Amino acid sequence: MSTPLIGHREIETKLEVPDGPDWAEIPDPTEDPAVTAIGIAGRRPTETHQLDAQYYDTESLDLLSSRVTLRRRTGGHDAGWHLKLPARQEDPRASDHPKLPQQAEERREWHIPFTADQPAAASSDTVRERGSAGTGDRSARSVPAPLLRAVIGTARGRWIGPVARLHTERTVTVLEGADGTPLLEIADDRVSGQRYGDEDTVTWREVEVELLEGTTDQLHAVVDHLTSRGATVSRRPSKVGTVLTPSTLPEAAHTLAGRLLRRSRDSLVTADRSLRMDVGNAAPLAFSAIRSARAVSELLGAADRPAAAALHQWERVVSGERDVQVGRALLLGELTDTHVRHADQAHGIVELELNRRERRLAEAITSQLDSEEHFALLKDWDELADGGATPVIEADRIEERIDAIWHDLQDAVDAALSDPDFSSAVADAHGAAVLARDCLLALMPEFVPDAQMDAEDTVGALDTVIAALAVHRDARKAATLVETLADDPMTDGPVGFVLGRLYALMISTQHGALEDFGDVWDELGETRLSISVAG
Structure with missing residues (x-):
């Protein structure tokens, strides 16, 4: 039986709050007429949870650099494994998502609850584990295979293991509508964290306002209420980012060439994850990311890099998905609409061939994603994007x-x-x-x-x-x-x-x-x- 993978869209705004008695507790938004006027009618009693989370990454923090979070957490209502990803970027000319208020961040979160073979209690030996989780010797054995499969490309095929541990005392307030619908959640977090191998402990407080079943206007109103009383929109990275404090970008990454390369590299990594997770419309989006990367390499004179052949091969494989879908639309559509005798038999022959090609394509994509040439391609793009071999282009x-x-x-x-x-x-x-x-x-x-x-x-x-x-x-x-x-x-x-x-x-x-x-x-x-x- 496969491990259940539960996903949802997460939209939240993180806030820094001032010290002092006025913020010993979160100011009640339901006392603000501007908040109640847009349908927030009350609040549920607060709950406090003790959350203990172990975060996983490569030694070079490849996941963190791609704004990806992989953790196992105990405590709260959603104990288990969590994978947080940036919201998938669509065509840069359009988006079907509403504009988010007050620097709200949108992410996709995937959750695997603990099971009998994934107990809630973490072994003290986990930090030193190196074994197989379905994709070779590339992670601690405890990482569930579906999550490891999703991020192994983001990790460039490198070993993934525990890198930090955080404890959070979370006080949660749920704001609800007149009918009891949970609209927003305010989480008051007091956090302490430590990087493995480092004796220093980092402590801080932050407040997260997360959209549940409410609207972005209601999120905006609650954030306005809190900022009017002294809170500020946080510039802090993610919780694990605060503890790990990754190094700043090299100077070359801020050049015109560096910016082009980083954007295309990030799109390639996102495409890799989408294909591995088989999300809707993954192949067309991957095809677009690959074409964009090839365009950037042409612009910058980097088309002769060692990994260029792998990029071309990836494009060839992914483009096959479009060929199959177009074949279905052109050929099966025409055979369905015609009343010519024997059209049904012809329809069956064409459909069998397209199904065969689709199966071969799925195998080819899997083989491509798991090839060392593919991991080398992403590493080579890192070298370009982070300045090790960035062309100086005016x-x-x-x-x-x-x-x-x-x-x-x-x-x-x-x-x-x-x-x-x-x-x-x-x-x-x-x-x-x-x-x-x-x-x-x-x-x-x-x-x-x-x-x-x-x-x-x-x-x-x-x-x-x-x-x-x-x-x-x-x-x-x-x-x-x-x-x-x-x-x-x-x-x-x-x-x-x-x-x-x-x-x-x-x-x-x-x-x-x-x-x-x-x-x-x-x-x-x-x-x-x-x-x-x-x-």
Whole structure:
């Protein structure tokens, strides 16, 4: 039986509170008319818990550097193992999450309760344990395999073990609505912590206001109530971060190149976790992160790094998921809608092949994530991002590189339009358009304001061009798949006839996509891309 993994979204604001008798207890928010006016009707009696937590990381604190927390904790209502992750970053141009108030932080938390084979009591030998938890000799034996699996890429394949222990006396107040619904939780924490191997103990007090079933407006109102009485939004890192006090970033990481590399590195690590945890939409997001990393390496002249081949291999594997999904949409969708005789048999043959490819893809992704080449890729990106081998690139050099990439795109499109039957030329145009778009997206935070608006317009136009070229590519791949199935000796004549019709439809779709592509390119191709980077 697999270990249950329970996840939820955590939104909270951390506060520092002043010393003195006025803050011996948390000021009651329900006495504030501004709080009660938005539906907070009362508070439950306070509860106090003694929490003891052991935190796990690598010796170089790779998890902490990625804002990932792995711990085993006793006490309170949720004793067990906890994995906290940053909220997954979607497309940088859009988000479906509401704007959070007062520097509130959003994270995803995954919880595994203690079981018979994961007792609440921690062994005194845990610090020295080195064994297997399902992914080789890479962690203390006590770490549950699902959590270790999720973070082993974040750890770059390094050994994970206990690094710190914290004790928290937590006084909890739950604010509720008129019907008793728990809306918010205020946790008054008095913390003491120690890094393993260090005799010094760090102590402090902090207050967390966490959203339960309430609204962000209610969270905002309660935080306002507390800050109006002297509390301040905390600049302190996580609890374990306060104890471990990681070193500051090297100077090179603050350069333009360093910022680009760190953002792309963080996206790659997030993609690794999403694939390992099989979260929704993981493969498309991983594909986007990989493309962005390749764009940054092209911008900075780092495309010949030793791990570049591993990045290309990762992209090739992950992109297969999209090919399967597109095949389902194009081929199975068409066979479902048609009333041609023997369409059902053809549907079954195509579906069996797509299912087979999907299984092979899942195996390939797992193999890729567990390969030493993959861990080497992430380590190599660390070396680049943290300054050990960061290229010294000035803003004007970046602008020159963008200009060259833009001209390469124009040349590739000209070649594709002059010989639209040459699929490789069309594929090259698609790749050049994707590279130009991804370079602009990677640089978006670095552009001066006017250039940022121009870049956003250009990205929108490139998306239209890429969409048209993607239809051509997808129809070509679908046609190749159908042709292969039709040529199979096991395919009988009537079904082969249906597949032949489907092949002709995909070829027609290809040609139509190129006509659309020519029209949209006419509006963009003569653009003079003028981009200015802030530096």
